[in-house]
Amino acid sequence: MQKNYTLNILLAAVVGLASLAALLCRVFLPAAILPVVSLPAVAALVLIALVLECYLTKPIPQRDWGVTGLLGALTFGLLPFGAGLTAGGEAVRLAVVGGAVFLVLTFLFTTLRERLVSGRAGRLAPLVTGGVLFLACQCFIGMVL
Amino acid sequence: MRQKALVRAAAVIAAAFLILLALSAALAPVEAENTAAERESIFQILLPDGGPFEEEPYSGEDANISAVYRGTTGYIVETVTAGYAGDITMLVAVDFQGTVVGTVVRDMEETFGLGMEALSDAEFLSQLVWSQGDLAVGENFDAITGATVTSRAVANAVNSASAFVTGADVSSGATEWGG
Numbered sequence: 001m002q003k004n005y006t007l008n009i010l011l012a013a014v015v016g017l018a019s020l021a022a023l024l025c026r027v028f029l030p031a032a033i034l035p036v037v038s039l040p041a042v043a044a045l046v047l048i049a050l051v052l053e054c055y056l057t058k059p060i061p062q063r064d065w066g067v068t069g070l071l072g073a074l075t076f077g078l079l080p081f082g083a084g085l086t087a088g089g090e091a092v093r094l095a096v097v098g099g100a101v102f103l104v105l106t107f108l109f110t111t112l113r114e115r116l117v118s119g120r121a122g123r124l125a126p127l128v129t130g131g132v133l134f135l136a137c138q139c140f141i142g143m144v145l
Numbered sequence: 146m147r148q149k150a151l152v153r154a155a156a157v158i159a160a161a162f163l164i165l166l167a168l169s170a171a172l173a174p175v176e177a178e179n180t181a182a183e184r185e186s187i188f189q190i191l192l193p194d195g196g197p198f199e200e201e202p203y204s205g206e207d208a209n210i211s212a213v214y215r216g217t218t219g220y221i222v223e224t225v226t227a228g229y230a231g232d233i234t235m236l237v238a239v240d241f242q243g244t245v246v247g248t249v250v251r252d253m254e255e256t257f258g259l260g261m262e263a264l265s266d267a268e269f270l271s272q273l274v275w276s277q278g279d280l281a282v283g284e285n286f287d288a289i290t291g292a293t294v295t296s297r298a299v300a301n302a303v304n305s306a307s308a309f310v311t312g313a314d315v316s317s318g319a320t321e322w323g324g
Contacts, residue, residue, distance in 0.1 A: 003150070004150045005150050005151060005153070005154035008154040008157075008158070009153070009154050009157045012154070012157045012158045012161050013157075013161075015161075016161035016164075016165065019165055020165065020168070023165065023168060023169055023172070026176060027172045027175055027176040027179060028175075028179065030176070030179050030180045030183045030184075031183050031187070031251075033250075033251075033252055033253065033264070036231065036254045067151060071154055071155065071158065074155075074158055075158055078158060078159075078161075078162040079158070079161055079162055079165060081162075082161075082162045082163070082164075082165030082166040082169060083165040083168075083169055084169045
């Protein structure tokens with residue numbers, strides 16, 4: 001099966017739009033207190049991209065895990081840095097952490113996706129799975145950190 | 146085919162990065178202008194008729210104080226104290242007698258529903274006004290339920306600002322009580 005990188009393109013779109021929104025808020029609403037760039041925020045962005053991919057691509061694409069992870073790390077390293085949300089060491093840290101979270105969540109979500117019910121009754125299944133995975137991430141991060 | 150897909154993905158990331166970088170650079174002057182205007186309007190609310198405000202260099206020992214602005218009726222002190230989830234940045238307006246006349250939280254990362262209440266809990270915030278560097282959680286200052294660390298950080302910030310104006314020693318009880 002052909003390997004594709006649609007997920008990376010969707011992740012770039014989601015992270016890019018989130019960075020753009022943060023940039024515009026910072027410029028035009030300087031009094032607003034924005035959410036920090038944290039693990040739950042990274043997990044939420046990754047899960048949005050994964051759910052979108054689930055709705056947009058069928059069947060489940062084969063992945064080159066190394067390249068997918070590398071592109072994910074690049075996305076989290078470059079886009080928030082471009083928007084001025086991170087700088088220097090923080091940008092590198094976000095790239096490493098974001099890439100790792102992206103790989104882990106992609107593996108988990110893909111595994112779950114293979115078992116999701118398809119058809120009319122299962123239309124909301126990817127969305128609900130993403131939501132539950134996000135809550136699980138929050139719990140796990142709360143326990144570990 | 147695989148190479149093409151990979152190049153397409155890399156190109157999308159590079160394009161998004163360049164667009165954000167260009168936008169960020171283009172909007173930098175607008176951001177500086179809006180930030181200055183917003184700060185000035187907050188200063189006017191905290192110390193009405195207290196302008197113009199001029200930043201003074203701060204060379205004291207209190208690590209909670211990050212900047213000091215002097216007006217005609219008092220000071221506005223910017224403080225950064227350690228909260229539960231991260232730093233809490235506040236602006237504290239203090240008149241020349243050391244009485245706190247206004248406060249506003251500028252940035253915080255506290256827990257929603259708990260520490261974040263420090264932004265808007267009127268009962269909690271009203272305790273800060275008219276204090277004179279003597280706030281002590283559990284003594285004369287009621288903490289937000291479930292957010293004692295945040296409340297202490299806020300009390301520390303207000304005590305530090307008042308102590309700056311009155312000249313109280315930052316290592317004295319005036320600022321210790323809050324922590």
